[in-house]
Amino acid sequence: MKSPKRALAGGVALLLAGAPAYAAWDLNLRVGVTPLSRDIYGLHMLILWVCVAIAVAVFAVMIYSVATFRHSKGAAPAAFDHSTAAEVIWTIIPVLILVFMAIPAARTLVAIEDSSGSELTVKVTGYQWKWQYEYVEHGVSFFSTLDRRHDVARQLASGVDPRTIDNYLLEVDNPLVVPQGVKIRVLITAADVIHAWWVPDFGMKKDAIPGFINELWFTADKAGTYRGQCAELCGRDHGFMPVVVEVVPRAEFDAWLAARKTTE
């Protein structure tokens, strides 16, 4: 009895010591920077609160029953064993709640699947274990791999403290650069095994499947650097092929693209 308690206390102490170093007790989904990611976040919060409300009601009844109808308090068991009315009610109410949730979900889904009217197409190819980005209309293409410093630090017993490295494992040599406020269509495929391209702040992930081309779209309306990871197990170094996207103002993007073209 004593030793698990002590272990728990030790663990808690360790946590408190570690907390200031990391200080990232993130709890929730990110709102993101695209109209779709905001819709998805709204939908997530809606379903979450519906679930919380149902949970409060159901758990309250359970807790009340457990607290009240106790053998030790001399409670006498009732004889009823069914009630058609109650059963009809708790079949119909959930159906109504589901319909209430399905309507906004369907609306968002239709928007997600509509990739028409995009202004820029980027083809993403997954490799074990890196990404290739290709600006289809501009003939620019390059590979994007885990940053060298991070790659050294992540080796087994490297002796490098991950906390000394900014954005540990979420940094690449050549990030994808896209213009701000422009609808971008991403074509996704893979060269060897299945990968998945995912940037949480854009609200979307899609599998990269060898021999097939998937698509997704996003319009990032805030400049900045957005980080994600491969989200489909793709072998030994699956955890080490991050996605980094830099969203920059239109003019800056054009200048970057022109410079890139001359170096190709």
Next chain:
Amino acid sequence: MSATTDTLAHAGHAHRHDDHHHGPEKGIRRWLTTTNHKDIGTMYLVFSLIMFLIGGSMALVVRAELFVPGMQLVDPGFFNTMTTVHALIMVFGAVMPATVGLGNWMIPLQIGAPDMALPRMNNFSFWLLVAAFSLLILSLFMPGGGPASGWTLYPPLVLQTGDALPLAIFAIHLAGASSIMGAINIIVTIMNMRAPGMTLLAMPMFVWTWLITAYLLIAVMPVFAGAVTMLLTDHFFGSTFFSAAGGGDPVLYQHIFWFFGHPEVYIMILPAFGIVSEIIPTFARKKLFGYDSMVYATASIAFLSFIVWAHHMFTVGMPLAGEMFFMLATMLIAVPTGVKVFNWTATMWKGSISFEPPMLFALAFLFLFTIGGFSGLMVAIVPVDFQYHDTYFIVAHFHYVLVPGAVFAIMGAVYYWLPKWTGHMYDMKLARLHFWLSAIFVNVLFFPQHFLGLAGMPRRIPDYSTQFADWNMVSSIGGFGFGLSQLLFVYLIWRCVRGGAPASAVVWDGARSHGLEWTVPSPAPYHTFDEPPTVHGGEMHS
């Protein structure tokens, strides 16, 4: 039906004159050659406990590596092997054999049958399982390492496995054959060997849920066997079922796999539903609320499980109509599942509840499985699933339904029937301690994984960005706490088998009139119901 029971009654009658009511053989031959449902049930349960400890140790390797960011202990390839084999062992080696073991022990006792209908096949299906898991564990030592593609074995990745691939696939074939035989045995037993007077709608809920589970097994295990056989021919014989280069499609595998995989989820949870439906009425001292609707809800869940498979793969790029269909069909499952939860709650309402260890586990199941149900509803919604998919949110979701869901129900069942099996009461204080440690640590272990997933941590990664460090440390502490607490469970069972206060036939104060198993002495004699008992309509289900 009546002809069969007549024959049975006659056989039982003749047997009494035989005069040699033989007991078990002595030594190892008893276990190798036994056809007795109780022996085979015991072997299944012990096997499952051993697998639970092996699979659990693998999970602890995973949690140890994830304790802090950076790679400290294992190679990333071995890490993938650990997640993969942990899952295969827990699904096919721990949870499924535990429910088969409980079925073997309890179905004949609950329907008043002398044994399973096909006793030799019963023995064979157990020993096949031992062969299957010997192969799977041996595959860890093959050149190229063990299977490391995730338990879903998606091609093309799985085809990069070394010599472990044929071993793992043959292990799956054997485990599948074992499951199919077990399922056939259960269906034949339930359909033909019920005591006179026990109509289908008078069967205990555990028997009902197992009957439905057995049909699911027969329907989907061959599908899985087909899928892995295609992997084998793609790898060794040049076929291209799952390779676009040869006109195949890697996503085809995922469709086939999940057509098996989703019913598989219910194969693990339906017997747990049955167990909880046995325990709650006993300790609430009240009949199960809405028995008929419980049966229909179970059947509806089983039916729906066949038409929702693609919700495991929303990100593969499906047509809009496909996404809509699988989203709506999946959401529908919440309705019969809700009925079950409400009915269990209504069973406790105005009951007279006491809190022995089986009831504690059933109550924890009720709360924590419901949490897993809520996250299940969330991941059904396609637009948000694009964010949740393949993150720790999914890991949290399915561990909530499998650990405090299926595993807690199995532990509850062991605490419920252990005195009937051994004839001894176990140490109640120790069992309560085991419960509280398990219930607390399981939440410390899995609840923070919701946060990790929402914050953006993908699953199946051996190292992570420092922003995920805090909750990973909490989760690992919970993991070791939960894992170590299970040693108490093993110790408690071992002590109860060796001795303890004698258990009465009824065992539990509230078990009176709650099933035929409580009418035989404790421990249940080696042979029971040589002569079928007579059941008066509708009285025997709890």
